[in-house]
Amino acid sequence: MMDKVTNIEEIKKSVTAGKTIMIGGFLNVGAPEKLVDMLIEKDMKDLTIITNDTSFPGKGPAKLIERKMVKKLICTHIGTNPETGRQLNAGEIEVEFNPQGTFVERIRSAGAGLGGFLTPTGVGTLVAQGKQIISVGDRDYILELPLKADIALIKAWKADRMGNLVYRRSARNFTPLMAMAAELVIVEAENIVETGSLDPDEVMTPSILVDMIIPGGYENE
Amino acid sequence: MMDKVTNIEEIKKSVTAGKTIMIGGFLNVGAPEKLVDMLIEKDMKDLTIITNDTSFPGKGPAKLIERKMVKKLICTHIGTNPETGRQLNAGEIEVEFNPQGTFVERIRSAGAGLGGFLTPTGVGTLVAQGKQIISVGDRDYILELPLKADIALIKAWKADRMGNLVYRRSARNFTPLMAMAAELVIVEAENIVETGSLDPDEVMTPSILVDMIIPGGYENE
Amino acid sequence: MSDARAVIAKRVARMFKDGDIVNLGIGLPTAVANYLPEGINLVIHSENGVTMMGPKPLEGDEDKDVIDAGGRPSTILPGGACFDSAMSFAIIRGGHVDATVLGALQVDKNGNLANWMVPGKVVPGMGGAMDLVVGAKKVIIAMEHSTKNGEFKILKECTLPLTAVAEVDWIVTELGLMEITKEGIIVRELAPGITPEEIQAKTEAGLIFPENIAIME
Amino acid sequence: MSDARAVIAKRVARMFKDGDIVNLGIGLPTAVANYLPEGINLVIHSENGVTMMGPKPLEGDEDKDVIDAGGRPSTILPGGACFDSAMSFAIIRGGHVDATVLGALQVDKNGNLANWMVPGKVVPGMGGAMDLVVGAKKVIIAMEHSTKNGEFKILKECTLPLTAVAEVDWIVTELGLMEITKEGIIVRELAPGITPEEIQAKTEAGLIFPENIAIME
Numbered sequence: 001m002m003d004k005v006t007n008i009e010e011i012k013k014s015v016t017a018g019k020t021i022m023i024g025g026f027l028n029v030g031a032p033e034k035l036v037d038m039l040i041e042k043d044m045k046d047l048t049i050i051t052n053d054t055s056f057p058g059k060g061p062a063k064l065i066e067r068k069m070v071k072k073l074i075c076t077h078i079g080t081n082p083e084t085g086r087q088l089n090a091g092e093i094e095v096e097f098n099p100q101g102t103f104v105e106r107i108r109s110a111g112a113g114l115g116g117f118l119t120p121t122g123v124g125t126l127v128a129q130g131k132q133i134i135s136v137g138d139r140d141y142i143l144e145l146p147l148k149a150d151i152a153l154i155k156a157w158k159a160d161r162m163g164n165l166v167y168r169r170s171a172r173n174f175t176p177l178m179a180m181a182a183e184l185v186i187v188e189a190e191n192i193v194e195t196g197s198l199d200p201d202e203v204m205t206p207s208i209l210v211d212m213i214i215p216g217g218y219e220n221e
Numbered sequence: 222m223m224d225k226v227t228n229i230e231e232i233k234k235s236v237t238a239g240k241t242i243m244i245g246g247f248l249n250v251g252a253p254e255k256l257v258d259m260l261i262e263k264d265m266k267d268l269t270i271i272t273n274d275t276s277f278p279g280k281g282p283a284k285l286i287e288r289k290m291v292k293k294l295i296c297t298h299i300g301t302n303p304e305t306g307r308q309l310n311a312g313e314i315e316v317e318f319n320p321q322g323t324f325v326e327r328i329r330s331a332g333a334g335l336g337g338f339l340t341p342t343g344v345g346t347l348v349a350q351g352k353q354i355i356s357v358g359d360r361d362y363i364l365e366l367p368l369k370a371d372i373a374l375i376k377a378w379k380a381d382r383m384g385n386l387v388y389r390r391s392a393r394n395f396t397p398l399m400a401m402a403a404e405l406v407i408v409e410a411e412n413i414v415e416t417g418s419l420d421p422d423e424v425m426t427p428s429i430l431v432d433m434i435i436p437g438g439y440e441n442e
Numbered sequence: 443m444s445d446a447r448a449v450i451a452k453r454v455a456r457m458f459k460d461g462d463i464v465n466l467g468i469g470l471p472t473a474v475a476n477y478l479p480e481g482i483n484l485v486i487h488s489e490n491g492v493t494m495m496g497p498k499p500l501e502g503d504e505d506k507d508v509i510d511a512g513g514r515p516s517t518i519l520p521g522g523a524c525f526d527s528a529m530s531f532a533i534i535r536g537g538h539v540d541a542t543v544l545g546a547l548q549v550d551k552n553g554n555l556a557n558w559m560v561p562g563k564v565v566p567g568m569g570g571a572m573d574l575v576v577g578a579k580k581v582i583i584a585m586e587h588s589t590k591n592g593e594f595k596i597l598k599e600c601t602l603p604l605t606a607v608a609e610v611d612w613i614v615t616e617l618g619l620m621e622i623t624k625e626g627i628i629v630r631e632l633a634p635g636i637t638p639e640e641i642q643a644k645t646e647a648g649l650i651f652p653e654n655i656a657i658m659e
Numbered sequence: 660m661s662d663a664r665a666v667i668a669k670r671v672a673r674m675f676k677d678g679d680i681v682n683l684g685i686g687l688p689t690a691v692a693n694y695l696p697e698g699i700n701l702v703i704h705s706e707n708g709v710t711m712m713g714p715k716p717l718e719g720d721e722d723k724d725v726i727d728a729g730g731r732p733s734t735i736l737p738g739g740a741c742f743d744s745a746m747s748f749a750i751i752r753g754g755h756v757d758a759t760v761l762g763a764l765q766v767d768k769n770g771n772l773a774n775w776m777v778p779g780k781v782v783p784g785m786g787g788a789m790d791l792v793v794g795a796k797k798v799i800i801a802m803e804h805s806t807k808n809g810e811f812k813i814l815k816e817c818t819l820p821l822t823a824v825a826e827v828d829w830i831v832t833e834l835g836l837m838e839i840t841k842e843g844i845i846v847r848e849l850a851p852g853i854t855p856e857e858i859q860a861k862t863e864a865g866l867i868f869p870e871n872i873a874i875m876e
Contacts, residue, residue: 162738180753208755
């Protein structure tokens with residue numbers, strides 16, 4: 001049986017090609033703290049980070065911002081992290097804002113092999129600038145394009161050794177979609193269980209989307 | 222606390238306006254047998270039925286075909302039901318075939334308030350006829366439009382009284398998407414449990430998408 | 443919470459019927475849940491993937507995996523469900539939410555809303571607001587009538603970058619309850635002691651005053 | 660199963676590496692699972708929403724909620740997961756399936772495939788085939804080389820309505836193993852005793868015979 005559980009050193013070796021990285025979590029709930037630290041230890045630079053928000057100061061993806069590791073941020077909201085706002089206003093970072101529904105749907109679209117989707121969200125606003133408007137029936141829609149990454153860093157509540165994942169409560173948020181949309185999907189799991197111990201209906205991300213797993217997460221800190 | 226559990230007579234009264242009906246199930250697994258019978262008892266005619274296949278003779282949606290209740294069928298496959306094929310070849314029924322991934326994504330698109338999506342599936346085939354082709358990067362995509370219904374008839378394994386639903390194994394198939402894409406969502410539940418007894422992470426369709434519930438399904442027959 | 447904000451939250455709380463599915467924005471809108479009349483239970487949808495979101499937990503009872511859309515510890519009531527963000531915004535955009543209550547920097551007489559950025563100053567981002575405003579069946583703006591500096595917030599035309607075009611249905615401020623219609627902004631209720639002249643003086647957009655204007659409770 | 664079909668299933672079964680994610684079509688392709696070499700375990704994806712789909716259950720052990728994509732009772736092995744059809748086809752279209760094995764009515768030298776309808780005769784519908792062929796990283800056609808009436812199935816150009824354009828990578832028949840490339844159809848293996856002349860005589864499209872052609876085991 002496949003065993004995708006490994007250690008942080010192996011993961012450091014694997015995170016080489018590509019600098020576009022998705023990081024799960026909504027205001028740090030569901031964020032893979034240990035995998036973020038791995039990026040810091042590798043001292044990576046000029047990253048493009050795709051994450052909903054930049055968390056709170058000192059937590060999760062915020063640590064990458066604070067260390068000036070991020071060249072471009074694709075997100076929906078930065079209001080909880082003043083340093084991100086400061087870097088934006090000072091021209092030190094490029095920030096692309098997406099409406100949150102558009103953000104997650106773009107990620108899903110990449111993972112699902114679609115070429116994009118039509119959304120009413122953002123029509124008549126700055127979000128529509130430079131994008132194709134397509135009318136269906138009597139309504140205008142923005143054509144939004146897929147958003148994919150080289151690497152997804154995500155957290156699960158439970159993972160079996162084969163890579164089936166279960167999330168808990170509002171920590172699920174963007175993670176199941178990011179797990180579909182990156183070349184290399186790395187999981188930090190609060191609990192690692194034997195393959196076969198999860199009920200097939202309980203699984204939220206099937207193993208075939210997952211590449212590597214390390215133990216981690218809040219409960220192991 | 223809201224209680225959406227009712228009886229078949231109340232449901233018969235509610236199924237009046239609109240004749241476009243989605244029916245869950247893949248080769249009858251996950252099909253709401255009792256709710257199909259309800260349509261037969263009401264002797265409805267000229268229905269537009271949206272369902273993946275037309276099951277096997279004498280089962281689920283096949284019963285509507287056999288009674289000539291269906292004017293138009295929107296589906297992906299009818300190979301398991303010779304009578305549907307006979308009616309198609311005899312010009313007695315209109316059948317619109319969709320690739321299965323397109324079929325379910327169109328339903329999701331309607332439920333998710335999107336105006337459509339771009340798929341590579343069907344490019345260069347009959348499926349593309351009459352549809353807009355949009356190029357993104359170096360690839361052509363078909364613009365597929367949302368597919369919605371007046372009524373969705375679906376089956377769940379467990380429902381709480383408020384309408385949170387859990388499906389089991391491969392009986393899940395199209396149902397969670399259909400529950401998003403119809404004005405009136407009616408559930409036949411194998412097991413009805415008290416509100417609060419389901420774990421929030423176990424729920425596959427949140428209560429807010431569900432309108433009415435009756436006990437039914439295989440286990441109650 | 444200031445008196446003004448409590449007045450607003452109380453009035454918004456009476457705009458729902460039992461069982462309504464409602465998304466409450468961060469800040470003042472969240473306070474609405476504290477003032478619901480007896481017998482009115484809402485199904486609170488939180489865009490980070492929860493239905494039946496409850497009140498904040500008692501100290502010591504926090505669950506690290508349960509927060510509201512503002513990042514504060516929260517709870518999930520019986521009948522609640524969790525789902526991913528794609529499903530959460532499918533619910534929002536798909537018209538499955540009866541009402542959303544949001545704050546605003548500016549609203550105008552055409553129902554346009556601006557609440558996500560002040561160019562060159564504060565650019566927090568739109569988060570889920572653009573989807574909520576486009577997708578919810580009813581959009582209620584809950585805000586103080588003017589800025590702290592006394593500037594207009596209810597305008598003829600928004601000057602800040604828009605969140606959405608022509609989507610706002612109601613505005614509730616400490617001065618009154620206003621409905622946005624094709625004819626313009628109609629004042630439906632006035633706070634006790636507030637005259638039409640007073641509310642108009644604090645509003646750039648011309649207000650419509652019908653014959654019967656109730657007193658806002 | 661006929662000898663020809665067993666030969667085909669056996670050869671296809673040796674085209675995978677351990678851990679490959681594979682979707683097997685109805686009929687002959689399903690039989691491939693019975694011939695996997697020792698040490699090769701596949702993750703079988705079934706489009707009705709299952710990974711790690713297993714063999715058919717023993718009589719009496721059927722689960723009413725577990726079927727394969729052909730509607731027959733099936734099983735789910737340890738490590739399996741269930742999901743809805745939107746997720747299932749996201750997996751397919753999104754390139755998360757390593758290979759799909761399908762039957763065909765016709766294949767042509769450009770990798771076009773026809774397997775979903777014969778106009779005016781049989782119109783079963785495409786089911787999941789169009790998505791599978793477009794989405795899977797490797798498309799393997801497993802079929803008998805000619806029709807029952809001896810008509811060509813491997814053509815210069817398909818005459819039936821297409822399932823997909825230029826997506827087929829491999830064809831396995833009882834006569835040989837063929838790879839579809841930009842140059843045309845290259846014969847990589849021939850069944851024992853089959854000569855280049857014999858396979859070409861049963862194939863409308865011109866075949867390319869490289870110097871080294873292995874014997875198909």
